[in-house]
Amino acid sequence: xxxxxxxxxxxxxxxxxxxxxxxxxxxxxxxxxxxxxxxxxxxxxxxxxxxxxxxxxxxxxxxxxxxxxxxxxxxxxxxxxxxxxxxxxxxxxxxxxxxxxxxxxxxxxxxxxxxxxxxxxxxxxxxxxxxxxxxxxxxxxxxxxxxxxxxxxxxxxxxxxxxxxxxxxxxxxxxxxxxxxxxxxxxxxxxxxxxxxxxxxxxxxxxxxxxxxxxxxxxxxxxxxxxxxxxxxxxxxxxxxxxxxxxxxxxxxxxxxxxxxxxxxxxxxxxxxxxxxxxxxxxxxxxxxxxxxxxxxxxxxxxxxxxxxxxxxxxxxxxxxxxxxxxxxxxxxxxxxxxxxxxxxxxxxxxxxxxxxxxxxxxxxxxxxxxxxxxxxxxxx
Amino acid sequence: xxxxxxxxxxxxxxxxxxxxxxxxxxxxxxxxxxxxxxxxxxxxxxxxxxxxxxxxxxxxxxxxxxxxxxxxxxxxxxxxxxxxxxxxxxxxxxxxxxxxxxxxxxxxxxxxxxxxxxxxxxxxxxxxxxxxxxxxxxxxxxxxxxxxxxxxxxxxxxxxxxxxxxxxxxxxxxxxxxxxxxxxxxxxxxxxxxxxxxxxxxxxxxxxxxxxxxxxxxxxxxxxxxxxxxxxxxxxxxxxxxxxxxxxxxxxxxxxxxxxxxxxxxxxxxxxxxxxxxxxxxxxxxxxxxxxxxxxxxxxxxxxxxxx
Numbered sequence: 001x002x003x004x005x006x007x008x009x010x011x012x013x014x015x016x017x018x019x020x021x022x023x024x025x026x027x028x029x030x031x032x033x034x035x036x037x038x039x040x041x042x043x044x045x046x047x048x049x050x051x052x053x054x055x056x057x058x059x060x061x062x063x064x065x066x067x068x069x070x071x072x073x074x075x076x077x078x079x080x081x082x083x084x085x086x087x088x089x090x091x092x093x094x095x096x097x098x099x100x101x102x103x104x105x106x107x108x109x110x111x112x113x114x115x116x117x118x119x120x121x122x123x124x125x126x127x128x129x130x131x132x133x134x135x136x137x138x139x140x141x142x143x144x145x146x147x148x149x150x151x152x153x154x155x156x157x158x159x160x161x162x163x164x165x166x167x168x169x170x171x172x173x174x175x176x177x178x179x180x181x182x183x184x185x186x187x188x189x190x191x192x193x194x195x196x197x198x199x200x201x202x203x204x205x206x207x208x209x210x211x212x213x214x215x216x217x218x219x220x221x222x223x224x225x226x227x228x229x230x231x232x233x234x235x236x237x238x239x240x241x242x243x244x245x246x247x248x249x250x251x252x253x254x255x256x257x258x259x260x261x262x263x264x265x266x267x268x269x270x271x272x273x274x275x276x277x278x279x280x281x282x283x284x285x286x287x288x289x290x291x292x293x294x295x296x297x298x299x300x301x302x303x304x305x306x307x308x309x310x311x312x313x314x315x316x317x318x319x320x321x322x323x324x325x326x327x328x329x330x331x332x333x334x335x336x337x338x339x340x341x342x343x344x345x346x347x348x349x350x351x352x353x354x355x356x357x358x359x360x361x362x363x364x365x366x367x368x369x370x371x372x373x374x375x376x377x378x379x380x381x
Numbered sequence: 382x383x384x385x386x387x388x389x390x391x392x393x394x395x396x397x398x399x400x401x402x403x404x405x406x407x408x409x410x411x412x413x414x415x416x417x418x419x420x421x422x423x424x425x426x427x428x429x430x431x432x433x434x435x436x437x438x439x440x441x442x443x444x445x446x447x448x449x450x451x452x453x454x455x456x457x458x459x460x461x462x463x464x465x466x467x468x469x470x471x472x473x474x475x476x477x478x479x480x481x482x483x484x485x486x487x488x489x490x491x492x493x494x495x496x497x498x499x500x501x502x503x504x505x506x507x508x509x510x511x512x513x514x515x516x517x518x519x520x521x522x523x524x525x526x527x528x529x530x531x532x533x534x535x536x537x538x539x540x541x542x543x544x545x546x547x548x549x550x551x552x553x554x555x556x557x558x559x560x561x562x563x564x565x566x567x568x569x570x571x572x573x574x575x576x577x578x579x580x581x582x583x584x585x586x587x588x589x590x591x592x593x594x595x596x597x598x599x600x601x602x603x604x605x606x607x608x609x610x611x612x613x614x615x616x617x618x619x620x621x622x623x624x625x626x627x628x629x630x631x632x633x634x635x636x637x638x639x640x641x642x643x644x645x646x647x648x649x650x651x652x653x654x655x656x657x658x659x660x661x662x663x664x665x666x667x668x669x670x671x672x673x674x675x676x677x678x679x680x681x682x683x684x685x686x687x688x689x
Contacts, residue, residue, distance in 0.1 A: 051498045155668040165660040172657035343495045348488025363471035
């Protein structure tokens with residue numbers, strides 16, 4: 001009833017009722033569309049499993065067991081979620097500024113390589129080395145994204161293309177580093193012949209791990225969540241965040257208001273790459289990815305998946321926490337699929353189908369909104 | 382330099398360069414049309430892979446080369462309908478859709494490959510008389526398995542389609558100035574969708590050719606990022622067909638060069654550099670000539686009538 005009281009006096013109760021009914025309809029439409037698309041994606045995935053002779057229920061149970069239900073599993077899922085969230089946070093920053101960075105996979109790998117270089121070479125007390133290697137990761141990722149940003153603003157090269165192409169260059173660069181003892185390759189005595197691995201991080205230069213209720217996970221989980229809150233706050237409540245969003249929503253207005261596109265755009269690219277690089281560094285020193293050493297293909301799609309997390313969360317940092325955990329769950333849960341006789345790659349399919357499904361409702365709603373606005377405008381004329 | 386000389390005087394190098402260049406050309410010729418229409422679909426990679434896998438399965442089930450090529454093209458087309466309708470009927474972001482399709486296809490093909498594990502029989506080599514006797518490049522161009530020859534008419538066909546038909550004119554208009562095109566009655570998003578269907582067909586065919594005509598077996602890493610090289614070739618070529626062809630030939634040569642060096646007995650010290658070279662060249666080319674080569678004005682900008 002308070003709603004009705006709050007309305008201006010000239011609105012009759014009938015009109016208000018009609019308006020709220022309209023709003024309920026819209027909310028129903030939104031929920032319905034999302035439910036429908038997600039259901040369609042899951043049915044498709046289920047069919048795929050069924051066609052190849054598996055049982056969808058078994059797969060679902062195995063995924064739940066592997067990601068949260070079995071002892072020690074949700075710790076692993078948290079460990080995988082942390083870098084996903086970090087990558088997604090960076091992606092949110094640059095998408096809000098209207099830039100398309102799709103090279104997180106490469107930025108993450110370069111970050112991990114920089115972190116390895118510093119982590120295995122820097123003498124000194126463990127905690128300082130950990131901080132230094134994280135810093136090196138940020139620098140590496142920011143550098144890789146910064147090249148793309150620089151090319152965008154000073155040479156007019158579309159950042160979509162340069163970031164994408166630089167993923168492959170990053171993989172080759174790290175591969176080269178892992179062939180040279182002067183760069184990343186471990187000394188000959190510490191590895192099997194012809195193995196391309198880096199030196200292992202010393203045990204005091206690793207990120208500390210916690211054990212809660214039999215679940216072990218690295219402390220970077222808290223760092224990632226804190227950074228998510230920070231990014232959400234900075235974008236919503238600070239002046240640079242406001243300028244960044246203005247740049248993304250209307251570059252011309254931003255220019256008139258004195259927001260330098262180069263400065264803020266470049267800044268958002270550096271932050272984005274820095275987050276991806278930090279994700280790489282924490283993966284290296286956190287212990288959930290490999291054996292505290294860099295190997296070829298170290299990034300294992302975390303960059304790509306983190307990008308998807310940001311897209312599914314629709315550029316909202318807090319929502320990204322939940323999405324990162326879900327996608328990490330698919331990843332850790334896939335380890336339990338072997339018992340069901342279904343190939344673990346099905347989780348990649350499920351993930352991509354979910355993303356596609358989640359793309360549809362906002363697009364449909366947007367179109368409908370526009371049609372409604374158009375019709376309303378026509379009626380008025 | 383001895384290594385370079387040995388590779389350059391070896392017929393095998395040229396044959397393999399042509400095989401890789403043909404794969405890139407199948408994809409790039411369609412992608413070129415799409416980019417002229419103003420859409421940059423990075424799902425080419427996925428389309429190539431889906432075409433490759435579909436044709437591998439089809440040749441395993443039914444022993445017909447033509448049917449397998451057709452099925453490969455149709456698989457690419459199927460994928461392109463997803464890309465086209467999500468990004469140019471609904472206003473979903475084209476890069477997001479493309480990226481997701483790539484991930485989807487990679488997962489799906491990996492999943493199905495383990496389940497089905499198709500065994501492939503390659504297509505036979507057909508030598509064109511006289512032409513294949515030209516030293517060095519003769520066998521490379523004219524003594525290949527026959528699906529490769531499909532690329533020779535494909536490229537001029539694309540040129541004709543874009544520069545000599547009404548449809549092509551409308552496609553170019555959609556890529557250069559969608560608002561004006563729309564006002565003059567061209568259905569901008571329909572043209573863009575159709576151009577994406579075209580990429581789907583050519584890329585699917587390209588993937589099928591690569592499995593049947595070049596490699597002769599299937600594994601899920603068979604395409605391995607070469608769809609991205611095809612996109613790079615179109616950009617490298619400054620969005621002209623001639624330039625795109627040159628880009629494909631150059632990048633195809635680089636790919637085969639990397640593979641030939643170890644075969645000739647030279648330890649490939651610069652493997653990584655050679656592998657990264659197409660991408661470095663493309664980025665450097667874009668950075669150097671960004672002012673001279675002009676992308677289609679509306680490239681990668683979604684079109685929504687009466688908005689913004």
